[in-house]
Amino acid sequence: MDREAVGTADLGRLHVEVREHGRSAIFTPSGELDHHTAELLSGPMADAMDTGISRLVVDCGSLAFCDSTGLNVLLGARLRAEQMGGGVHLAAMQPTVSRVFEITGAEAVFTLHDTLDQALQE
Template identity: 75%
Template sequence: MDCSQLEFCDSTGLNVLLGARLKAEAAGGGVHLVAMRPVVARVFQITGAEAVFTVHDSLESALAD
């Protein structure tokens, strides 16, 4: 998921992403987050959600992974 234009994420947004991650994993996939802005990345750090998502600095690095 390209997060480069995401300027805000609260608990509701975080819960949506966590739900999407669970559904993706149940189907054999996953959710990778790309290009998070510092303010959004901070929410993931504070909540510990960064530990359950794969986060990439750029789309290129995500595609290479």
């Protein structure tokens, strides 16, 4: 599969890799997504949608922590992507991050996948 890197951002506690795959933009955040680092993910997601990409895939396999600010980034991206006819797909969520989605009920509004490959197959 062609998964070419198109950008990265790093702020110590969070590193975000962005690449395109077919009609999807793949975001791979590694580390902690919180109030101090959320812009590293929200900015590239907005940039992708500004170019017309409405299918956003977030590979959460290396995401160790997500607070309410991080959750709000994902919810905001989901609303915008759905208005464009797409959506946000979350893949390979770790138990600590998954728990935030369970507690808040946010898991019900996202398309969740066990692996990145499954998220890309749709």
